[in-house]
Amino acid sequence: MRIRSVLSAAVMAIATTFASTQALAQETFTLRLAETWGPNFPIFGDTTKNFAERVEKMSDGRLKVRIDSANKHKAPLGVFDMVKAGQYDMGHSASYYWKGKVPETLFFTSMPFGMTAVEQWAWFYHGGGMELMQEVYEPHNMLSFPGGNTGVQMGGWFRKEIKTLEDLQGLKMRIPGFQGEVFAEVGVNPTNIAPGELYTALERNTIDAVEWVGPALDLRLGFQQIADYYYTGWHEPATELQFLVNKKVWEKLPADLQEIMRIAMRTASYDMLIHSQHANAEAWATIKEKHPNVQIKQFPKEIFQAMYDANEKLLAEAAEGNEQAARIIESQENYLNQSRAYTDISTRAYLNTMTEVE
Amino acid sequence: MRIRSVLSAAVMAIATTFASTQALAQETFTLRLAETWGPNFPIFGDTTKNFAERVEKMSDGRLKVRIDSANKHKAPLGVFDMVKAGQYDMGHSASYYWKGKVPETLFFTSMPFGMTAVEQWAWFYHGGGMELMQEVYEPHNMLSFPGGNTGVQMGGWFRKEIKTLEDLQGLKMRIPGFQGEVFAEVGVNPTNIAPGELYTALERNTIDAVEWVGPALDLRLGFQQIADYYYTGWHEPATELQFLVNKKVWEKLPADLQEIMRIAMRTASYDMLIHSQHANAEAWATIKEKHPNVQIKQFPKEIFQAMYDANEKLLAEAAEGNEQAARIIESQENYLNQSRAYTDISTRAYLNTMTEVE
Numbered sequence: 001m002r003i004r005s006v007l008s009a010a011v012m013a014i015a016t017t018f019a020s021t022q023a024l025a026q027e028t029f030t031l032r033l034a035e036t037w038g039p040n041f042p043i044f045g046d047t048t049k050n051f052a053e054r055v056e057k058m059s060d061g062r063l064k065v066r067i068d069s070a071n072k073h074k075a076p077l078g079v080f081d082m083v084k085a086g087q088y089d090m091g092h093s094a095s096y097y098w099k100g101k102v103p104e105t106l107f108f109t110s111m112p113f114g115m116t117a118v119e120q121w122a123w124f125y126h127g128g129g130m131e132l133m134q135e136v137y138e139p140h141n142m143l144s145f146p147g148g149n150t151g152v153q154m155g156g157w158f159r160k161e162i163k164t165l166e167d168l169q170g171l172k173m174r175i176p177g178f179q180g181e182v183f184a185e186v187g188v189n190p191t192n193i194a195p196g197e198l199y200t201a202l203e204r205n206t207i208d209a210v211e212w213v214g215p216a217l218d219l220r221l222g223f224q225q226i227a228d229y230y231y232t233g234w235h236e237p238a239t240e241l242q243f244l245v246n247k248k249v250w251e252k253l254p255a256d257l258q259e260i261m262r263i264a265m266r267t268a269s270y271d272m273l274i275h276s277q278h279a280n281a282e283a284w285a286t287i288k289e290k291h292p293n294v295q296i297k298q299f300p301k302e303i304f305q306a307m308y309d310a311n312e313k314l315l316a317e318a319a320e321g322n323e324q325a326a327r328i329i330e331s332q333e334n335y336l337n338q339s340r341a342y343t344d345i346s347t348r349a350y351l352n353t354m355t356e357v358e
Numbered sequence: 359m360r361i362r363s364v365l366s367a368a369v370m371a372i373a374t375t376f377a378s379t380q381a382l383a384q385e386t387f388t389l390r391l392a393e394t395w396g397p398n399f400p401i402f403g404d405t406t407k408n409f410a411e412r413v414e415k416m417s418d419g420r421l422k423v424r425i426d427s428a429n430k431h432k433a434p435l436g437v438f439d440m441v442k443a444g445q446y447d448m449g450h451s452a453s454y455y456w457k458g459k460v461p462e463t464l465f466f467t468s469m470p471f472g473m474t475a476v477e478q479w480a481w482f483y484h485g486g487g488m489e490l491m492q493e494v495y496e497p498h499n500m501l502s503f504p505g506g507n508t509g510v511q512m513g514g515w516f517r518k519e520i521k522t523l524e525d526l527q528g529l530k531m532r533i534p535g536f537q538g539e540v541f542a543e544v545g546v547n548p549t550n551i552a553p554g555e556l557y558t559a560l561e562r563n564t565i566d567a568v569e570w571v572g573p574a575l576d577l578r579l580g581f582q583q584i585a586d587y588y589y590t591g592w593h594e595p596a597t598e599l600q601f602l603v604n605k606k607v608w609e610k611l612p613a614d615l616q617e618i619m620r621i622a623m624r625t626a627s628y629d630m631l632i633h634s635q636h637a638n639a640e641a642w643a644t645i646k647e648k649h650p651n652v653q654i655k656q657f658p659k660e661i662f663q664a665m666y667d668a669n670e671k672l673l674a675e676a677a678e679g680n681e682q683a684a685r686i687i688e689s690q691e692n693y694l695n696q697s698r699a700y701t702d703i704s705t706r707a708y709l710n711t712m713t714e715v716e
Contacts, residue, residue, distance in 0.1 A: 054621055058416060060614035113712060116705065118476075118509075118635050125629075126636035151476075152704040215700065232707035256418035260618075263412055267621050270628040271483075277476050278484035281700035288699070296703050301714045308715040341646070342573065342639035343709065345654050346510040347474065349590035351706040354471060354698070356659045357666040 029253060030064040031089040036076045036097070039069040043216065043275055044241065047148040048092045051243075051268040058260045063253070065090070080105075083244045084140050091244040092147055095133075096177055103318065104136045107328045108144065110153075110236040112182050112311045114332065117149040117238040117273050118347075119339040127335040132328050143250055145265045147241035148272030151280070155231030155299065156211035157202070157223040162231070162299060165306055173209040174198060178314070179235040185310030186303070195221070202226055211235070215287060216279035224291040232298045234307065240269070387611060388422045389447040394434045394455070397427040401574065401633055402599065405506040406450045409601075409626040416618045421611070423448070438463075441602045442498050449602040450505055453491075454535055461676065462494045465686045466502065468511075468594040470540050470669045472690065475507040475596040475631050476705075477697040485693040490686050501608055503623045505599035506630030509638070513589030513657065514569035515560070515581040520589070520657060523664055531567040532556060536672070537593040543668030544661070553579070560584055569593070573645060574637035582649040590656045592665065598627070 033052070037044045052065035068088070070076040079091035080098045095108035108129075115123060123129040124146055137144040156175065162168060169187040173180075180190030193201050201207045203226050210227075212218045224230075243265045250258065287294055299307075319326035391410070395402045410423035426446070428434040437449035438456045453466035466487075473481060481487040482504055495502040514533065520526060527545040531538075538548030551559050559565045561584050568585075570576045582588075601623045608616065645652055657665075677684035 054617065057617040058614060058621060060612075113715065116708070118631060121632045122636040122639070125632055152708045154704070214704065230703075232703055232711065234708065234711055237708050254418075256416060259412065259415040263416060263621055263625055267625045267628070270625070273476060274479045274483055277697060277700070278480040280704070281480070281697040284700045284703065285696050296707075298707060298711065304711055304715050338643050339635060339639040340712070342635070342642045344713070345588075345590055345642065346512070346572065346638070348706070348709040349654075349656060350474070350510045350592065350595050351701065351709070353590065353592055353656065353662055355702070357471065357662050 026062065027254075028062045028064065029257065030066055031249065033065050033067045033090045033092060034073045034075070034079050034082050034088040035067060035069055035092040036079055036094070037069060037092075038076075039071050041069070042220075043150075043272060043279060044092075044148065045069065046275060047241070047268050047272045050271065051264050054267070055260055055264045058264065059257055063257045063260060067092075079244065080140070080142075083142055083246050086246050086248065089246050089249040091242075093242055093244065094239065095144065095242045099178065102136065102140065103322065104324050104328060106178055106318070107325070107332065108133045108136070108240065108242065110239040111315075111332065112179055112235045113308055114237055115336050115339065116343065117151055117240070119336065119343060120149075120238045120240060121146065121270075122339060123332065123335045127339075128331055129335075132331060136324070136328075137244070141247045143245045143247060145243040145245070145262070146269040147243040147265065148269050149241070149276070150213055150236075150239040151273055151276050152214075152233045153211070153236040153239055154214050154218065155233045155235065156209050157218070157227035158209040158229040158231060158297075159202070159205075159227050160208065161229050161297065162303065164300070165303055168303065171209060172207045173211065174201070174207050175209075175211040175235070179211075181314055182235065182307055182310045185313065186306045199223065199226070213239075214276065214280045215283035216276065219283045219287060224287050224294050228293050228295055229297045230287075230294050232296065234299070234304060241272070243268075385612075386420050386422065387615065388424055389607065391423050391425045391448045391450060392431045392433075392437050392440050392446040393425060393427055393450040394437055394452070395427060395450075396434075397429050399427070400578075401508075401630060401637060402450075402506065403427070404633060405599070405626050405630045408629065409622050412625070413618055413622045416622065417615055421615045421618060425450075437602065438498070438500075441500055441604050444604050444606065447604050447607040449600075451600055451602065452597070453502065453600045457536065460494065460498065461680065462682050462686060464536055464676070465683070465690065466491050466494070466598065466600065468597040469673075469690065470537055470593045471666055472595055473694050473697065474701065475509055475598070477694065477701060478507075478596045478598060479504065479628075480697060481690065481693045485697075486689055487693075490689060494682070494686075495602070499605045501603045501605060503601040503603070503620070504627040505601040505623065506627050507599070507634070508571055508594075508597040509631055509634050510572075510591045511569070511594040511597055512572050512576065513591045513593065514567050515576070515585035516567040516587040516589060516655075517560070517563075517585050518566065519587050519655065520661065522658070523661055526661065529567060530565045531569065532559070532565050533567075533569045533593070537569075539672055540593065540665055540668045543671065544664045557581065557584070571597075572634065572638045573641035574634065577641045577645060582645050582652050586651050586653055587655045588645075588652050590654065592657070592662060599630070601626075 035048050048067050055063050079093040082088045083091040095105045099106040133144050172189045174193050175183050175190045176192045183190050199222050202210050315329050319329050393406050406425050413421050437451040440446045441449040453463045457464040491502050530547045532551050533541050533548045534550045541548050556568055557580050560568050673687050677687050
């Protein structure tokens with residue numbers, strides 16, 4: 001009896017040590033993520049799903065991400081607040097949605113006449129962009145990371161061709177946010193309408209034009225059936241979504257899981273541009289084949305110039321008396337100038353060359 | 359004594375179980391990687407270094423990658439053979455280097471008048487490219503993954519301006535591989551010269567022109583001091599490097615470490631384009647400031663058309679009697695056509711728009 005009880009105590013002690021070591025090594029985390037998008041929203045929603053799958057696989061199940069779409073949390077534009085307050089551990093959204101709360105968050109999604117996706121990532125990772133973004137999110141107890149790029153968004157669907165600035169006066173267009181403000185400066189009457197009502201609004205002339213994303217997402221809403229003019233983009237040349245992570249949650253993760261998160265978010269961000277390119281090319285082929293009424297149009301130079309000037313004016317206003325905004329705008333403008341000079345002799349020259357051969 | 363020895367045996371038994379469980383959980387792997395590049399080769403070498411660091415961090419040290427540069431293994435173009443034979447576990451190189459051994463490897467780096475980086479990744483990940491690449495590498499006991507993109511490579515440095523096809527006749531140019539063959543078809547005399555001798559060869563008119571990579575890497579070789587004409591690219595619009603992994607080595611890795619490898623390689627591949635964009639933009643700004651003699655030139659349409667036709671002819675020859683090559687070429691051409699139609703109305707239209715505003 002004595003031997004057995006001593007043994008038993010020793011075994012217990014060792015077993016406890018063993019279990020706690022194992023528990024430490026195997027400690028699992030489940031992060032709850034709130035996304036702005038509805039369930040099964042194409043491309044955007046695939047980005048969070050792929051991210052969650054990869055994180056789980058890379059961590060051998062130690063880190064799980066449970067995604068709640070907008071139908072679940074009912075607050076598509078509440079992601080900032082919910083992650084800040086710790087109601088959710090992380091979020092997937094777009095930084096420019098928070099400009100009403102924190103004006104400097106505007107600059108981290110895409111700016112009119114701004115950088116392309118490749119230029120913007122170069123700015124984030126090599127040109128000080130990540131540091132500036134972190135400076136903006138730090139006081140809100142969150143980390144922000146690039147979360148997926150749509151590429152150049154199309155300039156929108158118009159029922160009438162736009163030939164002069166005159167044609168824009170009083171034109172009712174669905175175009176939200178800062179981009180809408182730029183359009184307003186040149187005479188457009190920007191409105192925001194829920195996605196589910198856009199088609200009817202355009203069909204019944206409640207609005208004259210609508211900006212959405214690009215062929216892949218636009219095709220699903222059916223605009224090609226009721227609008228003939230599809231304009232090229234200028235207002236969101238590289239819309240970058242955003243992963244938000246609550247800082248306290250981040251700090252609880254061990255270094256290896258933080259790195260797994262960091263690399264999985266980084267890959268997800270790149271991957272979304274590639275997915276968008278594929279899906280947009282496929283959808284554009286469909287539109288061309290099945291809706292030959294659709295014509296690609298570019299705004300005339302006069303309109304681009306007016307919008308460019310309006311954008312400059314609004315940026316100057318945003319910088320006025322806001323030292324942080326001024327620094328971010330300056331950083332982006334300098335980076336864009338240097339980066340675009342190279343893009344022009346490389347990618348742009350190449351793409352134009354290809355239109356010269358048959 | 360008796361109690362102690364029984365206890366001791368029990369402790370030993372439990373400790374052994376504990377140690378072996380821990381050993382299983384903590385089994386570490388060190389992969390030896392041979393890269394084609396010399397030590398500290400900018401951008402390309404950073405790609406493998408960052409990859410190795412991230413893999414180690416994500417796996418909490420369970421997976422290490424030890425990089426041997428060309429000065430160590432002395433076989434920059436032997437990476438394919440060394441990884442195939444298992445002398446190295448993995449490699450970092452470029453698929454088109456192996457076309458002498460396996461003709462179908464040509465298609466996975468970049469093709470003249472081919473896809474841009476974004477289009478090509480879309481082809482790899484959504485258009486069947488990965489499956490075709492794997493089909494080519496499978497018989498050689500290796501897996502191949504995209505390993506980093508340079509973006510559009512510049513068309514080269516010329517000491518005299520090229521105005522007509524006549525100017526290309528007999529022109530001695532450093533341009534290797536399939537791209538050199540295309541140039542040969544239009545009258546150029548392509549040669550390959552070791553990097554260390556390129557500057558002297560160009561200075562002493564041993565060659566008349568040299569193609570290297572882009573501003574960041576070209577600047578270091580000094581061509582801007584002795585050549586005034588810097589031509590835009592057409593021959594390698596999206597040079598994608600390659601990670602090679604020996605299949606037996608891959609299969610020995612547990613699923614979590616395989617996923618860590620897969621995602622780390624994928625991010626490294628994207629990251630290199632972003633790093634290239636940054637470094638090229640910086641170098642191009644330096645060239646413009648310090649070497650105002652350098653002029654950007656584009657080949658005239660007549661020359662592009664001749665090179666385009668030569669490329670088509672060589673591709674037709676490559677497809678002749680080679681079912682696999684024919685399938686790959688067809689897949690790339692179809693994908694390019696669909697993807698470029700969208701690139702033209704998005705990225706190209708946007709970049710051109712921006713040149714219209716002041």
